[in-house]
Amino acid sequence: MTNRLQIRCINKDDRKSAHERITHVGGYGPGPWKYSVPDVIRFIENGQASFYVSRPQGDTVNVIVAVSRLGNKYIKTTADGDEPNNLLSLPECL
Numbered sequence: 305m306t307n308r309l310q311i312r313c314i315n316k317d318d319r320k321s322a323h324e325r326i327t328h329v330g331g332y333g334p335g336p337w338k339y340s341v342p343d344v345i346r347f348i349e350n351g352q353a354s355f356y357v358s359r360p361q362g363d364t365v366n367v368i369v370a371v372s373r374l375g376n377k378y379i380k381t382t383a384d385g386d387e388p389n390n391l392l393s394l395p396e397c398l
Contacts, residue, residue, distance in 0.1 A: 307353040311367060313397035330397040338397055345369050345377050357381055357390045365390055
């Protein structure tokens, strides 16, 4: 069975910029955790874990692996029509 983890915080290269890339994500359950984005990508692609973000409305959106036009892998939430981006609006991980 795959672990399903809720992302509750992020770290970015430049926290004040909405366009800088996310470097780490974190959460808790069963204990606090924090993973680099390359680790999260590997966990998703290998089927070791899945990740999601809770929205203020009470529902959840899945985190998926995407590929930029330059061929770089990154994570994002599935399209849900909400702005700002669900991941970028999370608080800073400590």
